[in-house]
Amino acid sequence: MSDPLAEVVGLLRPGVRMTKVVAGAGRWGVRRAETGQPSYCIVLDGRCRLAIEGSPELLLESGDFVLIPATWNFAMSSLQAPPAHAFDTPPVAQGPGEFRLGAQDGPPEVRFIIGHCVFGSPDASLLVSLLPRFIHVRGEPRLALLAQLVGDESRARRPAREVVMARLLEVLLIEALRSTSTTAPEPGLVRALADTRLAQALRQLHAAPARAWTMAELAQEAALSRSAFFERFSRAVGKAPMEYLLAWRMGLASDLLRRGGGSIAEVAQQVGYSSASTFSVAFARHVGVPPARYARAAASYH
The missing domain is CATH 2.60.120.10 (Jelly Rolls)
Known part of the structure; x- marks a missing residue:
């Protein structure tokens, strides 16, 4: 798990x-x-x-x-x-x-x-x-x-x-x-993992970040309706479910690019994008630079 x-x-x-x-x-x-x-x-x-x-x-x-x-x-x-x-x-x-x-x-x-x-x-x-x-x-x-x-x-x-x-x-x-004795937890991953239903959806999402998740599928993992899941997840995490999924995919992609974990197309596939061009647009928007430039900078740093 x-x-x-x-x-x-x-x-x-x-x-x-x-x-x-x-x-x-x-x-x-x-x-x-x-x-x-x-x-x-x-x-x-x-x-x-x-x-x-x-x-x-x-x-x-x-x-x-x-x-x-x-x-x-x-x-x-x-x-x-x-x-x-x-x-x-x-x-x-x-x-x-x-x-x-x-x-x-x-x-x-x-x-x-x-x-x-x-x-x-x-x-x-x-x-x-x-x-x-x-x-x-x-x-x-x-x-x-x-x-x-x-x-x-x-x-x-x-x-x-x-x-x-x-x-x-x-x-x-x-x-x-x-820690289970956290007082007045702020929104974030920790607070969501304390909710057994949200935790189930989060574990599945992390186990398969490349899956083409829909709101309905994530809500099903949490045994909640789509509207209830969206509201409960957003309140606990401080981000909407798909916004969280994007942030996690970009974090994984950045790590793969730094470690030379494959070509741009291979990294794209590993984090749930069907084409390198679609991934490049999303990565540049989220991280601030295109993945190819990011990988070159990481390589020169090391």
Whole structure:
């Protein structure tokens, strides 16, 4: 049976760019501008506030995990509202990979791991669009352990460090995304997979992306009427069913072209297009460049 979540994360090719342990005390605040890169945070001890642009403020507690697949503008701060200038005060380094915010003396009131990742896929934006804007998980000890392992590995200088970190992060992302204790899930693939009927249709779609799917066939897989399926899928995923299918096909096609997985006509056939010309038009519209040029650029990059 196809595993849509693992397939999307696998194509994203996640890696670790930076991870650090941050402690805070007193009134403190830190703000980050939108970067388009994934970020995650796990609270080790204490509590703090997280404000993501366009979403209600979150109160984070010990053990909470937050994943932002494409970082939006966000701010973290002490429970007691900090003065405006606190957000312009950089954290103070206290050791390798460790920083302090707010009052520098006394025991910290909160400690958290924050990490910035990178997705190796040059078309990560196509795949990130299938994920929620952010995901907030509470009470999952496995996530705390995985995040700690990522942090430890990032500060060590062991052989094969980058390979180990990439594998750990891939597991961390999947574990976070599949968690059943997600609070108020945002629209995206994760939310749809939690719906048993939509999950069935998604698994079939991922198992046979080249099939000439119709709305009626997908609705039948979900045991729903066409109208009910369209509405339920669009609300859960944030995309219409055929829009999702197109995004997934283009993600697969990009990966095949990068890896030299066949001629343009062969790639077209593998992702459900009967002719190379039809595929080329769809690919250029969705990705921004024709597939032949995309493949040449990928080959020169490697």
